[in-house]
Amino acid sequence: MSARQRGKVGASWFTLFTLAWLALWTVQLTPLQLLIPLQLDTPDDAAGWVSGVVSSGLVLAIGGVAGVIAAPLAGGLSDRTRGRWGRRRPWALGGVWLGTASLTAIAFASGPWGVGLAWVGVSVGVAVASAAFTALIADQLTTQRGAASAAVSSSQALGIVVGVGVIVLLELGVVVGYLALAGFLVVVGTIAALLLPDPPARAEVSAAREVRTLRERLAALRDRDFAWLLAGRLTVNIGNALGTGLLLFFLLYGLHRDAATAEDELLLLILVYTLFVVVSSIVSGWISDRTGRRLPFVVWPAVIQGLASILLVVAPSLTSAMIAAALLGVGYGAYMSVSLALGTDLLPYAEDHARDLGFVNVSASLGQLIGPLLGAGLVALVGGFWLLFLVGGVLSIVGGFMTYAIRMRDRTTSAV
Numbered sequence: 222m223s224a225r226q227r228g229k230v231g232a233s234w235f236t237l238f239t240l241a242w243l244a245l246w247t248v249q250l251t252p253l254q255l256l257i258p259l260q261l262d263t264p265d266d267a268a269g270w271v272s273g274v275v276s277s278g279l280v281l282a283i284g285g286v287a288g289v290i291a292a293p294l295a296g297g298l299s300d301r302t303r304g305r306w307g308r309r310r311p312w313a314l315g316g317v318w319l320g321t322a323s324l325t326a327i328a329f330a331s332g333p334w335g336v337g338l339a340w341v342g343v344s345v346g347v348a349v350a351s352a353a354f355t356a357l358i359a360d361q362l363t364t365q366r367g368a369a370s371a372a373v374s375s376s377q378a379l380g381i382v383v384g385v386g387v388i389v390l391l392e393l394g395v396v397v398g399y400l401a402l403a404g405f406l407v408v409v410g411t412i413a414a415l416l417l418p419d420p421p422a423r424a425e426v427s428a429a430r431e432v433r434t435l436r437e438r439l440a441a442l443r444d445r446d447f448a449w450l451l452a453g454r455l456t457v458n459i460g461n462a463l464g465t466g467l468l469l470f471f472l473l474y475g476l477h478r479d480a481a482t483a484e485d486e487l488l489l490l491i492l493v494y495t496l497f498v499v500v501s502s503i504v505s506g507w508i509s510d511r512t513g514r515r516l517p518f519v520v521w522p523a524v525i526q527g528l529a530s531i532l533l534v535v536a537p538s539l540t541s542a543m544i545a546a547a548l549l550g551v552g553y554g555a556y557m558s559v560s561l562a563l564g565t566d567l568l569p570y571a572e573d574h575a576r577d578l579g580f581v582n583v584s585a586s587l588g589q590l591i592g593p594l595l596g597a598g599l600v601a602l603v604g605g606f607w608l609l610f611l612v613g614g615v616l617s618i619v620g621g622f623m624t625y626a627i628r629m630r631d632r633t634t635s636a637v
Contacts, residue, residue: 229365234417235372241313241354241413242376243383248320248402249347250377251384252327252340253281253589255487256395258469260336277593280337281466284344285590289583291345296352296579307419309353309360316350317410321403328399348586350410352579357417359565359578364510367562371506374557378498378550381491389488447567447577449626454560454584456620457523461553462592463613464530464545465494467600475537475606486539490546497550505555509562516624518559523621526552530614534607556621557585567627 261277299312323342330336358369383405388398468490472483505518529548532541564581592613599608 229363230361234361235369237413237417238354238357238369239372239376240409241350241417242373243380244317244406244409244413245320245347245351245354246377246380247384248324248343248380248406249586250381250589251388251402252343252399253466253593254381254491255385255388255469255484256398257281257336257340258467259395260331261333277467277597279594279597280333280340281590282594283337284340285587287341288344288348288590289587292348292352292579292583292586293576294579295349296356297576299353299356300576303421307421309356310414310417310419313350313353313414314411316346316348316353317406317414318346320346320350320410321407322346324399324403324406328396328403344586344590348579348583350414351582351586352576353414354417355561355578355582357419358561359568360420361418366565367506367508367510367559368503370561370565371502371558373561374502374506374554375499377557378495378502378554382488382495385488385491389484444567446627447564449623450560450564450567451580451584453519453523453620453623454564454581455588456616456623457526457556457560458585458588458620459592459595460523460530460588460613460615460617460620461526461549462589463596463599463609463616464526464533464549466589466593467596467606467609468542470600471542471606476539476542490542493543494546494550497547498554501551501554502558506558506562509559515559515563515566516627518555519563519624520621522552522555522559523624524552524618526556527614527617527621530610530617533610534614537606537610552617560624563624563627 257280258277261280295312295316299308302308302311304311320343323339323346327336327339327343330339355373358366362369384398384402387393387401393401469483469487472478472486473480478486501522505522509515509518526549529545529552532545532548535541561581564578568577595612596609599612600606602608
C-alpha cells in the first residue's frame, strides 16, 4: 500500500499545494489591502476619504457574495465530475484562468462599478479554485490534515507580503501591479493544478451518492456541529478583517501619514503579521495533529486576536499597531490552521467533500470581504477608527467561544 493510500503525502505534494494557495491568497488579498483602496481613494476634501472607504467596502462585499455562491456550487459539481482530467483538476484550472482574466480586466477598470464588476470575476475564480484545492485535503489525507491546513493559513499571510511587498518595493503602480498578480496566478496555479494528484472517487463513494436522498445530501448544512464551525469561522474572520482590512486608511487618516509613508508602514506591519501567522499556524497545526486536540487551538487564538484589536482602541499609534500585528498573527495563524482541520474532521460524507469544504472556505473568505464593508460603515458612523477596532475585537472573541458549542464526543477524531 502506497503512502497516499495510507492517507499520507510527501514533500513534493506539500510544496505544490502550498504554492497553489500562495498564489490564490496573493491575488485575493493584495487588491483588498492595497490596490482597490488606491483605485477608489478620494482624498479631495475632509469628507472625501470616507467616501473612498465606503466604495472600497461595497466593492469587496459584492465580491464576497459572489464567492459565497460560487464556492459550494463549484465544489458540489467537482464532487460529481468524472473524466480523464479528474474531479478537482478541471475546476482548479477553470478558477485559476477566470481569476487571471478578471485581474487583467480590473487593471484597466475605473470607478466603483467597473472595479466592482471585475472584482466579482476575481472572487469567483479564486472561490472555484479554492474549493478544488481544499478538497484535496479530505480526498488524500488522514493524519496530516493539520499540517495541510497550516500550509493554507500560512500561505494567506505570505501572500499579502509577496503581493504588497513586490508592488510597494518595486513601485509598480496599480495597473502593473494587477498584471503582475495575473501572471503569478496563471503560472503557479496552472502548474499546481496539473501536477497535484487527483485520484478518482472510490467505487463505494460513488455508489453511496446514488442511494442518498436530497435531504441526506444536505446533511452537512443541517449538522449542528458543522453549522457552529461555519458560524464561528465567519465571525472570527469578520473580526480579523476589521482589524486588518482598512489598515492603509488607518495609517493615512487615523495616524495622518502621507501616502508614501503609509505604504511603507503598511508593508512593515504586514511583515510582522506574516511572521507570526506562519510560525503560529505551523506550530499549532503540528501540535493538533500530534495530540488530536483541536478545540483549544481554535478558541483561545481567536481571543488573542480580539485582544490585539482592542489594543488599537486603547493606544492608536504605530508602536501599538506593531504589537497588535504580532498578536493578530499569533491568533489568526493558529485559529485558521486548526479550524480548517477541524472542519475537515466534521465532514459527514466523503462524496461531498469539495462542496462542504467550499462552505468552510466561504465562511472565511466571506468574513474577510464583508469586514471592510462593515468597517466602512463603522468608520463613517464615528468619523474615525476606534469603533472599527472595538467591534473587531469583540467579534473575534465571540467567534472563538462559539466553537465550544461543537460536540466532539461522537466524532472519529478527538478535538477536546
